[in-house]
Amino acid sequence: MESFERPFGDESGPVQAPMHPAWIRIMPCSIELFRTVPSLNPFPAGWWADAFPEDDIWNEPVWCDPGDVDDWIAEASEHHLGASPEVVEKEAREEYDRATAERSERIDTFTTHCRRAGLPVPHTVRDLLEFLLALGLYRSEQRDGGLYVAPQLYINPFDVLSFDKLEAIEEAADQRGDLEELTAIAIRRVGGVDYEFDDEGRFVLPGNAKSATVDVSLAALAEDAGVPAPVIRGMLMELAEDGDVAGSVDLGAVPVGDTFTLTASDDLLGGYPNDELLPPEHA
Known part of the structure; x- marks a missing residue:
């Protein structure tokens, strides 16, 4: 989509990097981390670890953990005080099954895109940054002996991923x-x-x-x-x-x-x- 063009200017942040909406569907949940940047201009690749010093951010998994179905039932019970326990449990289990099925389908589709691109499937946040760099959704340069990166998440998936005819439609x-x-x-x-x-x-x-x-x-x-x-x-x-x-x-x-x-x-x-x-x- 031509309208999603590279932003210009000297914005400094932290700021929200422009991102093509489709990546929310296609990429793992942790893509949200890489939308938050100190600047749209190149910055040290280790910035996220400094921004979240209490977390082992680079080794975090790229996909959210849906948790246990019993937790979903307990939470649903708190929000449906007038409904019978049987109805609440049934609906919570159905919602859990829907969400986990959606998650599995997204993981399978993303894995297919990785393999078509000839790139390793990311499992950790560090892997995902390397994937974004290889795909061109982040650019990099060496500066002062370190790696600097800048987001290019505005790029349309059609420009960097392979789709067959039905998938493209x-x-x-x-x-x-x-x-x-x-x-x-x-x-x-x-x-x-x-x-x-x-x-x-x-x-x-x-x-x-x-x-x-x-x-x-x-x-x-x-x-x-x-x-x-x-x-x-x-x-x-x-x-x-x-x-x-x-x-x-x-x-x-x-x-x-x-x-x-x-x-x-x-x-x-x-x-x-x-x-x-x-x-x-x-x-």
């Missing part, structure tokens, strides 16, 4: 879904949409309204979503075609910084109740 659809989710979250957050969850855990707008009307700008939505404004514009135009949003202006022509009124359906807003894009097993 699925990945393109998934990337479109990522952008829809980020856009929906941004509309809700930037617009300050009030909502709650009913007794069955369903997203509900005040008064059971079927839509929410908010004041937004492309610039504000883009900043919240962490994607370029032209991408947000395109996504809103698609959602408008589908009937999920309606703008008070021509969404294809409104200046990026101008505030306008946007109406979004409860189906769109409630379809993505998280505050950020999450890996499938964490959603």
Whole structure:
């Protein structure tokens, strides 16, 4: 996606490095660590160990541990006080099975990508940094006798990974879904949409309204979503075609910084109740 370009400037941090949304689905959970950097310019490769001195950060596993199913049941029991223990346990076990299956599928897919790229499968955080460097998602240089690195996580997976025809079609659809989710979250957050969850855990707008009307700008939505404004514009135009949003202006022509009124359906807003894009097993 051409719109995800290399950022310029002399930002210093810690800052959040721009990252193509698809890497949240494709990479191990610990990719989040490498989004946090002291600067977008080259910095010492050992910075993360200095930032987290109490942890053996380099030997941490790259994938999150889902824990034991009994822990999931205990936590579910604390949040569903009115339900019978049998129902709570059944639902917790089903959710645990879903999450662990998603995790296993992601590990298998990531392993396949590693092998196609001719790179070792990362098992530790140190391995993952070496993988990112080899794949070109981080660049490196020698400086003052040490290794310096800088993030390039904005690169589209299509530019560095191999997909067969069916996989490419699925990945393109998934990337479109990522952008829809980020856009929906941004509309809700930037617009300050009030909502709650009913007794069955369903997203509900005040008064059971079927839509929410908010004041937004492309610039504000883009900043919240962490994607370029032209991408947000395109996504809103698609959602408008589908009937999920309606703008008070021509969404294809409104200046990026101008505030306008946007109406979004409860189906769109409630379809993505998280505050950020999450890996499938964490959603």
